[in-house]
Amino acid sequence: MTIVETVVEDTPVPIAEAAPAGPSSGASEPVLPADRPRRIGGVSRSGVLSLCGAAASGLCVTVLLFGQLAPFSGGLGFTVAAYLAFLAIYAVLIGLEEDGQAVRDRVMTVVLWTAATLLFSGLFMVVGFTAWRGREALPHGNFFTQDMQSSGPLDPLTHGGIAHAMLGTLTMIAIALAITVPLGLACAVYLNQIPGRFSRFVRTIVEAMTALPSIVAGLMVYATWILGLGMQKSGLAAGFAISVMMLPIVIRASDVVLRLVPGTLTEAAEALGAPRWRTVWHVVLPTARSGLATAVILGTARGIGETSPVLLTAGFTAALNADPTSGPMVSLPLAVFNFVKSPEPAMIARGFGAAAVLMALVLVLFVIARVIGGRGPGHQTKRQARRTARASRRDMERFDELHVPGLSLFERPELSHPTGTAPSVPATGEND
Numbered sequence: 001m002t003i004v005e006t007v008v009e010d011t012p013v014p015i016a017e018a019a020p021a022g023p024s025s026g027a028s029e030p031v032l033p034a035d036r037p038r039r040i041g042g043v044s045r046s047g048v049l050s051l052c053g054a055a056a057s058g059l060c061v062t063v064l065l066f067g068q069l070a071p072f073s074g075g076l077g078f079t080v081a082a083y084l085a086f087l088a089i090y091a092v093l094i095g096l097e098e099d100g101q102a103v104r105d106r107v108m109t110v111v112l113w114t115a116a117t118l119l120f121s122g123l124f125m126v127v128g129f130t131a132w133r134g135r136e137a138l139p140h141g142n143f144f145t146q147d148m149q150s151s152g153p154l155d156p157l158t159h160g161g162i163a164h165a166m167l168g169t170l171t172m173i174a175i176a177l178a179i180t181v182p183l184g185l186a187c188a189v190y191l192n193q194i195p196g197r198f199s200r201f202v203r204t205i206v207e208a209m210t211a212l213p214s215i216v217a218g219l220m221v222y223a224t225w226i227l228g229l230g231m232q233k234s235g236l237a238a239g240f241a242i243s244v245m246m247l248p249i250v251i252r253a254s255d256v257v258l259r260l261v262p263g264t265l266t267e268a269a270e271a272l273g274a275p276r277w278r279t280v281w282h283v284v285l286p287t288a289r290s291g292l293a294t295a296v297i298l299g300t301a302r303g304i305g306e307t308s309p310v311l312l313t314a315g316f317t318a319a320l321n322a323d324p325t326s327g328p329m330v331s332l333p334l335a336v337f338n339f340v341k342s343p344e345p346a347m348i349a350r351g352f353g354a355a356a357v358l359m360a361l362v363l364v365l366f367v368i369a370r371v372i373g374g375r376g377p378g379h380q381t382k383r384q385a386r387r388t389a390r391a392s393r394r395d396m397e398r399f400d401e402l403h404v405p406g407l408s409l410f411e412r413p414e415l416s417h418p419t420g421t422a423p424s425v426p427a428t429g430e431n432d
Helices: 045-069 075-095 100-133 163-193 197-209 214-228 235-259 263-271 276-287 289-304 308-313 332-340 345-373 382-402
Strands: none
Touching (some): 163 197, 163 276, 163 332, 163 345, 197 235, 214 235, 214 308, 235 289, 276 289, 289 345
């Protein structure tokens, strides 16, 4: 027998050299290549070169197509044709090195990155353009502390402001949230916890009301509250109209979130003897708290930008009105609409400044909702973790007191009997 010694170094030893030589070994076995894991993520040199080459080739093909081969014209058509040519050439270049699954993965990755870029570009353009056009009005302090009662279109930006519109928006959205949040969450819990024929009917009505035009909600409140009951236009009526718009959004989103709560949690709570209401209050709602906060944010974003219901139910005023039950009241979207109608540059600047303030207000409400909603299920803040640790230490101390060596259960009657008295021990005789 021949013993072959191999030394492990940086380079792998071929299989044929390390194979033992036996009497039955015939021809030399083929050397199998070592398996190399394929890299599926990250940026590689060949990928970057393929991407740049496909972009340059697609641009050249489109220039040739629009300039020489076909009578095409237009910037939008040129952009679409260049992008399609880029995708086709990129797929061919990737196919020279990879299989079909990798080609589809790379192409779809490029498409998704393109869609995300377009989305964020549009969002940046909207926010940036609004802030840029309102840059002349935002630096003035009176823009946030004064109303337009004593200011006109020809007055400079140092006079007048949007304090009345800011207060009106906050008042209306507060009234709408006070109505929408309890009713919307209660209806979502009903749809989720009590299935049946009536719940299916309610879900259908909610889904139909999701696409309800805002002017219809304003007309309904105007006909019932103002014409029917004889009330005057006010911020309270506008809050009712906004709540009609927010309610189906909150119910639908909350219903979807509550469906994602694992059924094992509710089953465990009910197995421990908890009633249905306690299970919902202490298990279902805390688990879905983050998603419910998102549902409230969606409803708030829908209601805070409404204009036509506010115009029908609250009217319009240039003065500051802090009483939502009497007198007309204006909101920020309605003030923006009124400002930009004027041909004066100062009024247009006020309109874009009010729009920028409205976006900032939505951002602030979003942050507040996320703070109230907290983190997702299973994730605790530092304060919650400290409180849980303190409760665990108290439980451990209590358990240690129950298991003190040399102290029996009957020596501590307050722990052995729920009434606080020691249980009676029957006397036993010798024959027992």
